[in-house]
Amino acid sequence: MNIKICLPEFGNEFIGEIEKFGKIRKFENNEDIINQGQLISYLPIVLNGLVKVQSQENGIQFLLYYLKEGSACIFSFAHLFSPRASDFSAVSVGETEMLLIPMDKAKDWLIRFPVFNTLILNEYQKHYDDLLQTTKQIICYKLEERLLSYLKNKSKFHNSKEFLISHRSIADDLGTTREVISRIMKKIEGDGKIKQQNRKIFLIV
Structure with a gap:
């Protein structure tokens, strides 16, 4: 993926710096990008594909948000000025191409390139909204409503409207068990809201 195509607003000078010091890496489907507990040494930006950011507490895994093309991981950015073990993990969903920016360069570029600040602030706002919506769903909505929203x-x-995903993956993302998800999926299929065929789901509503 050409960085200029994915991040055209960065301009030639900034793109030149990124090409010189950044690293582009490809990840296969379901490959670990960041493991919970490791030290963060780079700021990842998705050039192509999709990344799932999640966390685990007391043996329960739950989804935080997804990163699409052109998105940066704000949880990684939070470690920029306070190096510590990460409290989240990131895994690729399908083949994914990432731009990995060294943390020391990210600090420098925040000062030198205002457009980089804009990207980070926009990502903070977007994922703050995502996490706020998730919190509202947990507090206010039943699991069936959360599942349909998911x-x-x-x-x-x-x-x-058609995609592949296992009941186990859904359960992990929503912080529940596969058996519970299977039961609710059967119910909403009976209600005519989805169709299922092996791991393939057809969304009707």
Whole structure:
């Protein structure tokens, strides 16, 4: 993926710096990008593909947000001025290409390139909204409503009403068990809101 195509607003001078000091890496499907507990040494930006950012507490794994093309991980940025073990993990969803920016360069570029500040602030706002919506769903909505909202968001990410995902993956993202998800999926299928075929889901609503 050409960095200029993915991040055209960065300009030639900044792109030149990124090409000189940044690193582009490709990840296969379901490959670990950041492991919970490791020290963060770079700021990742998605050039192509999709990344799932999640966390685990007391053996329960739950989804934080997704990163799409042109998005940066704000949780990594939070470690920029306070190096410590990460309290989250990131994994690729399908083949994914990432731009990895060294943390020392990220600090320098925040001062030298205002457009980089704009990117980070926009990402903070976007993922703050995501996390706020997730919190509202946990507090105010039943699991069935959360599941339908989750499936609709999945559909948007894939740009299709049809996509592949296992009940186990859904359960991990929503912080519940596979058995509970399977039971609710069967119910909403009976309600005519989805269709299932093996791991393939067809969203109707």
